[in-house]
Amino acid sequence: MLIAIAIMALGAVVLGAALGFASVKFKVDGDPLVDKIEAILPQTQCGQCGYPGCKPYAEAIAKGEADINLCPPGGAEGVGKLADLLGREAKPLDGVEKPPQVALIDENTCIGCTLCIQACPVDAIVGAAKQMHTIVESLCTGCELCLPPCPVECITMEPIQETVDTWKWKYPVVELKRVA
């Protein structure tokens, strides 16, 4: 009897120690769910969701504070992916889905105030004080955050044109023709 208790106690101690060691050794820093959510978000950093960037929004979703349909750049597809990941019901998007766009600075109007450079969350604008600014098209996420600070309203949003390199084959559809 005593031996049995001793064995069980010993086992408990050993296993407890192993678990304790594992919890220290293999501790996961941060919430892995946040990273998974963030991977789905489009990283435009536009703040249209009401959070200052994609990561804060991902954190808010993970905590259950924010809804999953607040990201217009992610579109309905993004909402669907978030719903899949979180096991929630997909919802219609809260906002308007826009075609992909980039900002364009009218270089004749630009006065070189650097306000847009400071506003750009992804460092896609180059220029210096009293020098003309320009947008690096390939880096621009089309977040529109540079529009409000511009004192001379020289920035416009342009839809991204399809090129031979970015063109996609269309989904095959059956064309219906009137027979009679």
Add this chain to the structure above:
Amino acid sequence: MGLMQLFKFKGGVKPATNKAQSVTLPIAKAPLPSVVAVPLHQSIGGTPRPLVQVGDKVLKGQMIGEADGWISAAVHAPTSGTVREVGMYAAAHPSGLLTDCVVIEPDGEDRWIERQSVDYKTLTPEQVRELLRDMGVVGLGGAVFPSHAKTQASRSVPMEELVINGAECEPYITCDDLLMRERAAEVVKGIAIFRDLLQPKRVLIGIEDNKPEAAAAMAQAVQAAGEDFQVVSVPTLYPAGGAKQLIRVLTGKEVPANKRSTDMGVQCFNVATAYTAWRALGHGEPVISRLVTLTGNVAEPRNYEVLIGTPMDELLAIAGPKADTDGIIMGGPMMGFLVPEAKAPVVKATNCLIAHSPALFPPKAPEMPCIRCGSCAQVCPHELQPFEMYWFARAKNFGKTQEYNIFDCIECGCCSFVCPSRIPLVQYFRFAKSEIWARERDKKAADGAKTRFEFKQLRDEREKQEKAEKLAKAAAAQAAKKAAEAAAAEGGAPAEAAAAPAAQSPEEAAAAAKKAAIAAAMERAKAQRAQAQPQNTDDLAPAQQQEVADMDARRARLRDIAKTELVHPEAHPAEAAPAAPADDGQTPKN
């Protein structure tokens, strides 16, 4: 043509070849078109940079686009004339979108640039590769991969076989057939170039057994040249002309998806590529034309030597398209596509133009549901499971299509050809592939944006912190100074304290501290000014230093003179007059 063991690839189909129509007449030279539009991007890899501007006169064979990077190939003016436009022009692409082109108006003279034939055996392999790149030699079998980049053997695996692809398995197309029949000697010379670069043990020329004339011509040319190339007839089975299929048939080697063929000790070139390589080195002619089969719904199907950049509609008109022609297919009926814009130019990848008519290619009946019969899997030459890939592509479940190795699909069209439900399988696979590529592009862009955003945040944070630290430091220094001054004022006080009334001392101390603070501020400003002064005299050569010293000495002397003159204005009138302007003019203004 000795006997050798051939291997089989799995699957394949036997569509009607329709080649007989276009082989009856010899190759003809297409007349000079009214305009040539040469797309800059005609090969896999970097887009060549344009070297010409609107209004420039160009000569036939002049380089108009310079290769951008190693995996890229130059493009050249196909004829002499004037550059009318460097910009967007219709592309030979299923999208119908525009692409960067150099549009040349021919002057009719067709005047060549100076051509130099080189003896490539006197050059190093690197020089030969560079020359091939600058001559725009790319794979003319359809993939247009820059050929020079394929002429490097793997470091670890010795080259065993060089496979030359003359199979030309796709229906209707006969340009390689005619090339081998009529220009076999030059093809063999081109093969020798690749052989010399790659140093393989064997050279195998694979030709489908429905082209006995071509095989005979090649065998004869090989013999005449005294080479030991083997001309091998391979069974006619579509797609035997796929690089991986032909390698399999001739060598028994299967090139895995994640490996290059050189890793297996084998490399493959098209016969037309070999021909252009010889023209480039042996005649100094860059790739400015190619053989194009004009066939289908035309009065006189035939092969033409066509300048790159020739508008397709203009070219097809030569063969006399019949009245009911309603489109142009570029490539063959299995892998080609309907050209959305008929004025699109012929490019290096254009091996065939088929006049399309509803009678020749009757519209397919609507697709029916997949019955999972497995016919597509039986004919797939890459041993894929098209019915599974179809299922997931249709459901837009792209991850699953990748699990079924959709990127190993060569889009040969065998599956669509045999499908009893007439499902356009290849279209689904193309759709899935381009969606996956787009997603990968988006993902890459998003990752980049995220990194930059995080860096910007980090930077903002750091700047804020640095500013706060600076302010704190300045405040502390100020406080310390004040304290020290107050202490000094108190220390020096006793002597005055005896004389002055005690009530005045705090006021005086405050005034002294204020004065000291002002003096300190001025000192700081001075120091700052000294630091801000341009120091362009810091690292100078001894000669320059000497010059500066001379100037300083001269200035000092003039100052002295000016001073003495102020005191005695009549002393040195002759010396003072030229001295003043000289000072103004020579003083370097920093």
